[in-house]
Amino acid sequence: MKFFVDTADVAEIKVLAESGLLDGVTTNPSLVAKSGRKMRDVIAEICALVPGPVSAEVAATEYEGMLAEARVLREIARNVTIKVPLTPDGLRACRKLTGDGAMVNVTLCFSSAQALLAAKAGATFVSPFVGRLDDIGESGMGLIADIMTIFRQYPYLKTEVLVASVRSPMHVVEAARLGAHVATVPPAVLRQLFAHPLTDKGLAAFLADWAKTGQRIV
Numbered sequence: 329m330k331f332f333v334d335t336a337d338v339a340e341i342k343v344l345a346e347s348g349l350l351d352g353v354t355t356n357p358s359l360v361a362k363s364g365r366k367m368r369d370v371i372a373e374i375c376a377l378v379p380g381p382v383s384a385e386v387a388a389t390e391y392e393g394m395l396a397e398a399r400v401l402r403e404i405a406r407n408v409t410i411k412v413p414l415t416p417d418g419l420r421a422c423r424k425l426t427g428d429g430a431m432v433n434v435t436l437c438f439s440s441a442q443a444l445l446a447a448k449a450g451a452t453f454v455s456p457f458v459g460r461l462d463d464i465g466e467s468g469m470g471l472i473a474d475i476m477t478i479f480r481q482y483p484y485l486k487t488e489v490l491v492a493s494v495r496s497p498m499h500v501v502e503a504a505r506l507g508a509h510v511a512t513v514p515p516a517v518l519r520q521l522f523a524h525p526l527t528d529k530g531l532a533a534f535l536a537d538w539a540k541t542g543q544r545i546v
């Protein structure tokens with residue numbers, strides 16, 4: 329399973345990239361706004377840090393505008409992935425952009441029917457938002473299970489399921505259990521993946537015993 333980080337915070341991405349765990353990055357207009365920086369600068373810096381796909385979202389809502397913005401975004405770096413919304417214009421732009429050789433991430437997916445449309449439009453990734461479905465009392469992971477079942481019926485569909493709006497380590501584990509291709513995870517949740525109280529307790533005990541030996545390895 330690939331791990332992407334869901335942030336436009338370049339300092340966070342730098343640290344996480346050094347861990348060797350990052351396969352890509354996703355951003356969205358809200359995350360760029362939160363960074364307080366120019367989108368072009370942020371995306372360029374992220375692309376230089378992470379060689380994998382870096383999603384940059386269009387702000388236009390109609391087909392021609394999306395293509396014009398995609399042209400600008402694709403010039404930033406080779407690994408820019410164009411993120412388009414799951415709308416009729418977004419899917420039309422997806423088909424055109426993938427035909428031109430771009431990677432495309434279709435975002436704001438909340439149903440299996442929408443995921444199927446994204447796959448039929450040739451999306452590189454489709455992003456179902458699990459946390460936002462949980463927020464309204466629906467089952468985010470239930471949607472992932474359903475999409476994975478559907479995509480497995482049609483092995484020729486190459487679209488990867490990118491689990492987005494991840495809120496907890498359990499979302500990541502459950503996504504992996506279901507065979508989702510990618511999880512895009514906020515930095516705080518990525519850090520939580522490392523944590524277990526028995527790891528901390530065990531390490532403290534090992535270090536205390538080691539100190540008693542008076543030895544050094546180097």
Ligand code: G3P
Nearest residue numbers: 334356459460492493494
């Ligand atoms: O980038 C898309 C998605 O991951 C947003 O997550 O937490 O705003 O629902 P969230």
